[in-house]
Amino acid sequence: MPIKFYRERKITSSISATIVLLAGSAAHAGDTEASRYGGSFTVGIPVFTICYDGSQTPFVPYVHHSVVDNLLEQDKKTGQILPWLAESYEIQNEGTRYVLHLKKGVTFSNRQPFNAAVIKTNFDNHVELGKLGKSPQASAYLAGYLGTDIVDDYTAAINFKIPKAGFLQALTEKPLGIIAPQTIADKTPEERCAEGVIGSGPYVISSIVEDQEVVLKSRQDYAWNSPNQEHSGRPYVDELVFKLIPESGVRVGSLLSNQIDAITSVPALDIDRLEASGSKLTTASFGGSVYSFFFNYTKPITADAAVRKAILTGIDRQEIIDTAYTKYDHPASGVLSTRVPQYTDQSSKLAYNPEASRKALDAAGWVAGPDGIREKDGTRLAVKFKYSDEADKAPLELVQQQLRKVGIDFQVSQVTRAELTLWEAPNKDWDIIAAPLTRPDADILLSRYHPGYSWWLGGQNLDPYPQVTSLLDQQTKELDPSKRKQLAIEIQDLIVDNAYAVPVREVASIWALAPNAHGLWLGLPGFPNFSDVWVDKD
Known part of the structure; x- marks a missing residue:
C-alpha cells in the first residue's frame, strides 16, 4: 500500500525557537x-x-541558496518535511519509489518551465557528475539511483535499488536544489x-567580481515561496550584495559604521560591543x-x-566554550546536534x-613517564593533530593542556589549507582529524560513520565497528519514523560508549545585523535566508 502525503502549503509566521535574538521582521514605528x-x-x-x-560543493553556499529552490522544505522550527516545488508525494514499493506531484506555473529565471522532465535532467546529471568526482554530496544523496520516470508533465517518480528512508529530507538539501536545464546543457x-547556475529562486546572479563581491538581483515575478518564508511574493530588496571582508575587525567595523547590513563569523570578543550598539544577533546551532x-x-x-x-572523558567541553567561543555556542551533548530530529542527549x-x-x-x-606523558612498550x-584556521588555535591548545593532565601528548600544529587537505586525504599518515557536517537527518550518521560513505574512513580498508555499520544499514531503510529514531539512538550510544568518535562542540551559525536591518532568519540545517530581509529607509 503506497503512503500518500498531501499538505497545504502556507506562508508561516512562526519564528524558529533556536533563534536567540531575532534579526527582526518585527515592525517599528511607521x-x-x-x-x-x-x-x-x-x-x-x-x-x-x-x-x-x-x-x-557544500561550502559557503549563500549565493547558491538564494538562487535555487527545492522540491521539499524542512520546517525551521520542528524539522517537519513540508511541500515546496513538490506539492505532495507518495512513497511506493516499500520505500524504493518516490512519486512527486509538482507545482504548476513555476519558471526559472531564464523563463524555462519547471516540470517532471527537469527533475529527471537534474538527478541524472548529479549522478553523472558524481562519477567524475564533481558532485559528491548530491550524488551521495542519490546512492542506489535507478532513474526517474516521467509519469506526466507534473509527476515524476524516482526509483532506487534499496529503500531510502532519508530521501525526503535529502530533497530539502541545497545540493539537490533544482537548476535550469539550460545550465546543465550549456555549461x-x-x-x-x-559563473553559478540558473535557478527558480527569489534571486538571480547579476555579477561576480572575483575576490571582491557578488551581486544578486531579485526576481520581480517570484511567487512560489518557501513555506518557511515570512511574506509571500518577491523579495523585499531589489539587490542582495555579498562583499568579501576577510578581517573580522574590519567586518565588525563596517557593520558598526552602517557600511553594510549584516555579517557572519562574529568574533566572541565583539559580541557585547555589537549588542551594546543596537546590532541584533541571530544564532542557531547547525x-x-x-x-x-x-x-x-x-x-x-x-x-x-x-x-x-x-x-x-579527558576533555572539558564547557571550559573550551567558556574560554574560546561565544555565549551562543554550546558544548556537544551528543553525537548529533540538538536540531536533528533523531538527536539523543548523551551529555x-x-x-x-x-x-x-x-x-x-x-x-x-599506559604508564606515566618522567614528564607525565604515558608510555607503553x-x-x-x-x-598529532593539524589545523589551518587561526580561530581553532586557542581551543585546540586548551585541549592539548587538558589531555596532558591525563598523560596524553596531543600535538597540535597549524598548516596551510592545502597542507591540511593533503594531511587528511585517504591513505595518509594522520592520527586524529576533526570536522562537523551539516544535515538534520539520521542519514548524517551514514555519511559520517559508514565505511562505504565516510570520507574519514576512506582508505583505511577496514570496518572498525561492524555492529554500528549493521545498524546504519538498517536505519537508512527503516520507513517508520519511531523505529528509525530508535535505531539512530542505538548507533549514537555505541559511538560514545566505545569512543569511536569524540564529540566536542555544537557549531553555531552566528549573524549580526545593523540596527536598521531586519528579516534574516536561519533555516535548517542553519544557513541564512535572505528572502525576507529589508532595511529601514529613514
Missing part, C-alpha cells in the same frame, strides 16, 4: 509592508566559495562553478554531526579503545572526568 520594498542589502562574509554551484561543471574528533584505526595508538575513551556520558581517563589508561598498561602516548 513601518508598513509596502515601505520595505526596494533598495539593497549588503552582507560581509570572510571567504568566498571556490564554486558557485552548490550541487558541486561545463567548471563554468557552473565560476543541524547535523557536531564538531568531533575522528580516529585513524590503522594506527595502533588511536585504534586503542582505552586511548580513545581517555580522550573522550552525562560526555562529562569531564579526568580520573576515568587515568583509570582507563592505567588498565590498558617503549611507545610514547603522542597523537
Whole structure:
C-alpha cells in the first residue's frame, strides 16, 4: 500500500525557537509592508566559495541558496518535511519509489518551465557528475539511483535499488536544489562553478567580481515561496550584495559604521560591543554531526579503545566554550546536534572526568613517564593533530593542556589549507582529524560513520565497528519514523560508549545585523535566508 502525503502549503509566521535574538521582521514605528520594498542589502562574509554551484560543493553556499529552490522544505522550527516545488508525494514499493506531484506555473529565471522532465535532467546529471568526482554530496544523496520516470508533465517518480528512508529530507538539501536545464546543457561543471547556475529562486546572479563581491538581483515575478518564508511574493530588496571582508575587525567595523547590513563569523570578543550598539544577533546551532574528533584505526595508538575513551572523558567541553567561543555556542551533548530530529542527549556520558581517563589508561598498561606523558612498550602516548584556521588555535591548545593532565601528548600544529587537505586525504599518515557536517537527518550518521560513505574512513580498508555499520544499514531503510529514531539512538550510544568518535562542540551559525536591518532568519540545517530581509529607509 503506497503512503500518500498531501499538505497545504502556507506562508508561516512562526519564528524558529533556536533563534536567540531575532534579526527582526518585527515592525517599528511607521513601518508598513509596502515601505520595505526596494533598495539593497549588503552582507560581509570572510571567504568566498571556490564554486558557485552548490550541487558541486557544500561550502559557503549563500549565493547558491538564494538562487535555487527545492522540491521539499524542512520546517525551521520542528524539522517537519513540508511541500515546496513538490506539492505532495507518495512513497511506493516499500520505500524504493518516490512519486512527486509538482507545482504548476513555476519558471526559472531564464523563463524555462519547471516540470517532471527537469527533475529527471537534474538527478541524472548529479549522478553523472558524481562519477567524475564533481558532485559528491548530491550524488551521495542519490546512492542506489535507478532513474526517474516521467509519469506526466507534473509527476515524476524516482526509483532506487534499496529503500531510502532519508530521501525526503535529502530533497530539502541545497545540493539537490533544482537548476535550469539550460545550465546543465550549456555549461561545463567548471563554468557552473565560476559563473553559478540558473535557478527558480527569489534571486538571480547579476555579477561576480572575483575576490571582491557578488551581486544578486531579485526576481520581480517570484511567487512560489518557501513555506518557511515570512511574506509571500518577491523579495523585499531589489539587490542582495555579498562583499568579501576577510578581517573580522574590519567586518565588525563596517557593520558598526552602517557600511553594510549584516555579517557572519562574529568574533566572541565583539559580541557585547555589537549588542551594546543596537546590532541584533541571530544564532542557531547547525543541524547535523557536531564538531568531533575522528580516529585513524590503522594506527595502533588511536585504534586503542582505552586511548580513545581517555580522550573522550579527558576533555572539558564547557571550559573550551567558556574560554574560546561565544555565549551562543554550546558544548556537544551528543553525537548529533540538538536540531536533528533523531538527536539523543548523551551529555552525562560526555562529562569531564579526568580520573576515568587515568583509570582507563592505567588498565590498558599506559604508564606515566618522567614528564607525565604515558608510555607503553617503549611507545610514547603522542597523537598529532593539524589545523589551518587561526580561530581553532586557542581551543585546540586548551585541549592539548587538558589531555596532558591525563598523560596524553596531543600535538597540535597549524598548516596551510592545502597542507591540511593533503594531511587528511585517504591513505595518509594522520592520527586524529576533526570536522562537523551539516544535515538534520539520521542519514548524517551514514555519511559520517559508514565505511562505504565516510570520507574519514576512506582508505583505511577496514570496518572498525561492524555492529554500528549493521545498524546504519538498517536505519537508512527503516520507513517508520519511531523505529528509525530508535535505531539512530542505538548507533549514537555505541559511538560514545566505545569512543569511536569524540564529540566536542555544537557549531553555531552566528549573524549580526545593523540596527536598521531586519528579516534574516536561519533555516535548517542553519544557513541564512535572505528572502525576507529589508532595511529601514529613514
